[in-house]
Amino acid sequence: MGLVQWLKGQLLCHLVICYGFFVSGLLINLLQICTLPLWPINKQLARRINCKLGYSLTSQSVALLEWWSGTEVTLYTDPENYRLYGKENAIVVLNHNFEIDFLCGWTFCDRFGVLGASKCLAKKELSYLPVIGWMWYFLEMVFIKRKWEEDKRNFVQSLQNLRDYPENFWVSHQSTSQLFLLHCEGTRFTEEKHRVSMEVAEKKSLPKLKHHLLPRTKGFWVAVQNLRGTVAAVYCCTLNFRNNETPTLLGVLNGEKYHPDLYVRRIPLESIPEDEAECSAWLHKLYQEKDKFQEDYSQTGCFPGPKVTPPCRPWALINWLGWTCLLLYPLCLLLVQLVNSGSILSILATVAFCAAVSVGVRWMIGQTEIKRSSSYGVPLNNK
Ligand SMILES: CC/C=C\C/C=C\C/C=C\C/C=C\C/C=C\C/C=C\CCC(=O)SCCNC(=O)CCNC(=O)[C@H](O)C(C)(C)COP(=O)(O)OP(=O)(O)OC[C@H]1O[C@@H](n2cnc3c(N)ncnc32)[C@H](O)[C@@H]1OP(=O)(O)O
Ligand SMILES: CCCCCCCC/C=C\CCCCCCCC(=O)OC[C@@H](O)COP(=O)(O)O
Numbered sequence: 577m578g579l580v581q582w583l584k585g586q587l588l589c590h591l592v593i594c595y596g597f598f599v600s601g602l603l604i605n606l607l608q609i610c611t612l613p614l615w616p617i618n619k620q621l622a623r624r625i626n627c628k629l630g631y632s633l634t635s636q637s638v639a640l641l642e643w644w645s646g647t648e649v650t651l652y653t654d655p656e657n658y659r660l661y662g663k664e665n666a667i668v669v670l671n672h673n674f675e676i677d678f679l680c681g682w683t684f685c686d687r688f689g690v691l692g693a694s695k696c697l698a699k700k701e702l703s704y705l706p707v708i709g710w711m712w713y714f715l716e717m718v719f720i721k722r723k724w725e726e727d728k729r730n731f732v733q734s735l736q737n738l739r740d741y742p743e744n745f746w747v748s749h750q751s752t753s754q755l756f757l758l759h760c761e762g763t764r765f766t767e768e769k770h771r772v773s774m775e776v777a778e779k780k781s782l783p784k785l786k787h788h789l790l791p792r793t794k795g796f797w798v799a800v801q802n803l804r805g806t807v808a809a810v811y812c813c814t815l816n817f818r819n820n821e822t823p824t825l826l827g828v829l830n831g832e833k834y835h836p837d838l839y840v841r842r843i844p845l846e847s848i849p850e851d852e853a854e855c856s857a858w859l860h861k862l863y864q865e866k867d868k869f870q871e872d873y874s875q876t877g878c879f880p881g882p883k884v885t886p887p888c889r890p891w892a893l894i895n896w897l898g899w900t901c902l903l904l905y906p907l908c909l910l911l912v913q914l915v916n917s918g919s920i921l922s923i924l925a926t927v928a929f930c931a932a933v934s935v936g937v938r939w940m941i942g943q944t945e946i947k948r949s950s951s952y953g954v955p956l957n958n959k
Pocket of ligand 2: 705
């Protein structure tokens with residue numbers, strides 16, 4: 577193991593990274609609160625500012641994946657469609673098997689210049705996550721309790737809100753589009769959830785899936801219906817990792833390099849049925865196709881179609897280094913003053929603060945671990 581790789585595994589480095597992420601996150605949350613009075617006066621400007629602030633936080637984790645862990649992403653897609661990515665609004669349908677699938681999604685978003693504006697249908701619990709969840713609130717992320725009767729009004733309203741996002745979103749950048757991510761499986765893949773969902777498939781006389789849970793179709797249908805005229809296509813995305821890698825966020829923090837492969841098929845929205853039952857059947861068929869792609873990947877190690885690596889942009893790294901320098905300088909000054917003061921109490925308070933930041937971020941990382949996945953989708957308790 578080289579010196580650099582050894583350093584990446586050291587607690588001190590992790591503390592510095594976590595401190596930068598957490599403190600910059602709190603400052604960004606504070607700036608987001610400051611935009612509150614702007615919303616009733618100029619909503620589009622408030623959205624623009626919040627998306628830039630959101631980018632400044634989210635892209636730090638992208639920088640961690642790309643520059644710290646050195647992870648290399650590969651895209652399999654039709655070159656004709658590739659030209660359109662980042663230039664149109666789309667609904668993204670993605671499998672939910674990996675602890676860092678959201679991070680890989682963000683990396684692709686960043687490469688197509690749509691990271692700040694992209695949204696997701698997320699479980700309500702994520703809105704309470706410190707820093708990240710609070711930021712999402714201002715980005716108008718769509719949160720659901722995964723109980724349709726309780727969710728339907730708010731879900732439809734949140735989707736309608738997305739219809740009037742500003743055109744020419746970034747004044748000086750090329751991006752004018754946003755992606756809306758849907759994990760139709762509704763929860764992360766575990767053996768038990770898979771077994772239960774295949775029992776449901778059997779009852780519904782649907783073919784069994786090997787690599788996916790049975791998709792929940794209601795959210796997809798409602799999203800498609802409410803975003804017609806706003807989004808141009810559905811991107812059917814299938815993610816897997818080379819060499820049977822099982823990536824973790826902690827692994828990324830330790831500097832481990834992963835090799836995600838993403839297969840994207842673009843499906844024009846007009847080709848998706850409007851009727852609920854037909855749309856449902858269409859989604860089940862899509863998941864059967866996705867399952868076949870995963871099975872082929874497990875045999876051959878690749879997806880169909882030509883490979884392309886979308887170019888990496890420097891902004892995530894520049895932003896991350898900027899925050900790190902800005903926040904490390906006062907921290908170093910404080911540490912020097914502390915040592916000079918010789919006050920045991922102050923030194924202990926500082927150590928306690930650093931430990932609290934580290935424990936806090938470690939707890940947040942824990943939320944991404946599949947072993948802590950909710951019991952949604954297993955019997956007895958549907959939550
Ligand atoms: C080019 C660039 C390419 C790529 C870029 C890629 C991606 C990046 C894009 C954007 C990134 C932006 C942000 C992302 C950031 C971070 C967030 C990350 C992740 C958060 C994700 C989550 O939180 S996932 C959890 C929330 N999401 C969902 O739940 C969505 C899926 N669910 C639904 O849609 C549901 O329908 C619902 C929640 C809307 C409602 O659920 P409910 O259960 O109440 O009703 P349903 O009608 O769906 O269910 C009842 C029917 O289900 C049957 N059933 C019962 N048990 C099961 C079972 N175990 N499995 C399957 N089905 C089951 C039941 O029989 C009922 O059937 P009926 O036929 O009777 O209706
Ligand atoms: C400079 C970088 C700083 C590094 C520190 C990074 C710290 C980031 C910490 C946490 C990021 C939290 C992002 C949470 C996104 C998790 C998405 C997710 O996977 O949700 C699960 C949900 O779909 C289904 O839940 P269940 O399977 O039903 O339960």
